[in-house]
Amino acid sequence: MSRSPPQMPVSSSDSGTGQLDVAPRPPQSGKVGVLLLNLGGPEKLEDVQPFLYNLFADPDIIRLPSAVRFLQPVLASVIASLRAPKSAEGYEAIGGGSPLRKITDDQAVAIRKALRKKGILDAEVYVAMRYWHPYTEEALKQVVEDGVGKLVILPLYPQFSISTSGSSLRLIEALFKGDPAFESLQHTVIPSWYQRPGYVRAMADLIQEELDQFPDPEEARIFFSAHGVPKSYVIEAGDPYKEEMEECVALIMGELARRGRGNPHTLAYQSRVGPVEWLKPYTDDSIRELGKGGCKSLLAVPISFVSEHIETLEEIDMEYRELAEESGVRHWRRVPALNTDATFIDDLADAVIEALPYVSNFGGRSSATIGSGGAGATTDASVPIGDLEALLGAYDRERRALPAPVGPWEWGFTKSAETWNGRLAMVAIIVILLLEVTTGQSVLYSAIYHMTALD
Numbered sequence: 395m396s397r398s399p400p401q402m403p404v405s406s407s408d409s410g411t412g413q414l415d416v417a418p419r420p421p422q423s424g425k426v427g428v429l430l431l432n433l434g435g436p437e438k439l440e441d442v443q444p445f446l447y448n449l450f451a452d453p454d455i456i457r458l459p460s461a462v463r464f465l466q467p468v469l470a471s472v473i474a475s476l477r478a479p480k481s482a483e484g485y486e487a488i489g490g491g492s493p494l495r496k497i498t499d500d501q502a503v504a505i506r507k508a509l510r511k512k513g514i515l516d517a518e519v520y521v522a523m524r525y526w527h528p529y530t531e532e533a534l535k536q537v538v539e540d541g542v543g544k545l546v547i548l549p550l551y552p553q554f555s556i557s558t559s560g561s562s563l564r565l566i567e568a569l570f571k572g573d574p575a576f577e578s579l580q581h582t583v584i585p586s587w588y589q590r591p592g593y594v595r596a597m598a599d600l601i602q603e604e605l606d607q608f609p610d611p612e613e614a615r616i617f618f619s620a621h622g623v624p625k626s627y628v629i630e631a632g633d634p635y636k637e638e639m640e641e642c643v644a645l646i647m648g649e650l651a652r653r654g655r656g657n658p659h660t661l662a663y664q665s666r667v668g669p670v671e672w673l674k675p676y677t678d679d680s681i682r683e684l685g686k687g688g689c690k691s692l693l694a695v696p697i698s699f700v701s702e703h704i705e706t707l708e709e710i711d712m713e714y715r716e717l718a719e720e721s722g723v724r725h726w727r728r729v730p731a732l733n734t735d736a737t738f739i740d741d742l743a744d745a746v747i748e749a750l751p752y753v754s755n756f757g758g759r760s761s762a763t764i765g766s767g768g769a770g771a772t773t774d775a776s777v778p779i780g781d782l783e784a785l786l787g788a789y790d791r792e793r794r795a796l797p798a799p800v801g802p803w804e805w806g807f808t809k810s811a812e813t814w815n816g817r818l819a820m821v822a823i824i825v826i827l828l829l830e831v832t833t834g835q836s837v838l839y840s841a842i843y844h845m846t847a848l849d
């Protein structure tokens with residue numbers, strides 16, 4: 395059974411310098427824990443603003459230059475309050491809250507059952523959300539209290555991004571480093587798993603089922619819509635997200651081709667926020683262009699996340715569907731999220747079992763070496779694996795840490811014009827906010843509102 399630790403407000407911006415206030419059971423060396431990492435979502439409309447605050451207070455989500463990082467809580471608070479009405483409208487449209495907690499709990503139960511069937515009888519599966527309940531701090535507290543001896547950390551994001559799995563791992567790293575309670579907890583991380591055959595098969599199955607519902611199954615365009623990230627994450631910070639996403643799409647299309655499905659396909663990026671450039675092409679632009687180009691049948695495939703959430707239920711099902719129809723698309727369908735799909739859950743359970751031989755002490759060396767190709771680097775095992783240190787080392791071997799949330803502030807013309815525009819815009823916003831705070835006048839409220847209401 396998955397644990398939903400008692401709810402306790404924990405600020406996600408407090409990245410765990412404090413120690414966990416628990417009396418741990420001595421770890422039982424054989425007891426296996428699986429820590430599912432996820433984003434979390436507001437469960438009711440009153441949660442929307444504090445949830446957004448937690449999200450924007452994360453230096454892996456809004457990357458400020460270190461000189462002004464102290465302003466992050468103020469900025470997070472302002473952006474959260476400005477975005478909350480639009481965001482709440484979206485959550486209202488899908489029933490008043492995010493379904494993420496329930497689905498993630500169901501996934502945890504299903505993984506535990508699958509592990510039992512495969513002979514891992516004493517495994518406990520924990521849900522660790524980054525921005526809402528049950529918070530990562532609480533889940534780890536439960537892990538220690540339960541006396542888990544071997545922990546497999548499994549982000550529920552198929553592809554690695556600094557903004558998702560990276561942010562959660564950075565928080566876990568801080569919690570582990572600050573607390574002797576974790577010294578005897580052996581662990582390993584499965585950083586990304588988009589390349590696993592079971593996942594690829596499960597996605598191809600869902601796509602095939604939906605394709606067959608079209609009046610013209612061979613003509614329908616398969617439209618992969620991934621959650622975007624700002625372009626600078628990939629270009630400057632070395633986020634492997636785009637590369638992993640492209641590989642993932644190629645693997646799924648390869649599987650479909652083997653099944654005799656030669657449909658055309660597109661990969662685009664949705665859900666951008668703020669004034670900087672995000673990964674392109676943008677989903678809305680692509681839909682317009684495809685419609686203009688005469689595409690009549692479109693199958694939307696959410697690809698960066700394995701549960702239904704606001705961006706499938708509202709953004710894709712409502713906004714993009716309407717846009718597609720306005721653009722001339724006559725037949726529109728959307729592939730459901732994997733949620734507790736049996737093939738998918740079974741494969742995740744296999745990933746956990748394959749990871750167990752690599753569980754090692756924090757600070758010790760993993761028995762599998764991670765290559766230099768980033769978080770997704772493969773080892774001889776069929777999952778890319780490494781302990782947290784090895785994973786972080788893959789990004790910055792010298793400091794053994796994920797890349798700093800903010801790159802060093804560099805004067806000169808070494809960065810791209812876009813990056814500079816983004817940073818200057820951010821500095822301008824901070825100056826404006828300071829003006830607002832000090833003068834009490836809402837100088838450019840509408841401009842900031844426009845920024846935070848994008849998409």
Ligand SMILES: C=CC1=C(C)c2cc3[nH]c(cc4nc(cc5[nH]c(cc1n2)c(C)c5CCC(=O)O)C(CCC(=O)O)=C4C)c(C)c3C=C
Nearest residue numbers: 433434435436455481492555557558621623667698703704
């Ligand atoms: C792989 C998936 C995701 C990536 C990458 C990601 C990056 C990212 N997101 C924001 C801003 C927001 N995200 C919000 C909600 C949200 N995002 C994801 C997934 C990824 N985000 C999920 C699963 C959810 C939760 C959905 C739910 O059902 O509750 C929100 C809040 C919703 C809204 O107002 O649109 C924001 C804001 C940024 C800035 C970013 C990369 C830097």
Ligand SMILES: [Fe+2]
Nearest residue numbers: 433621665705
């Ligand atoms: Fe997001």
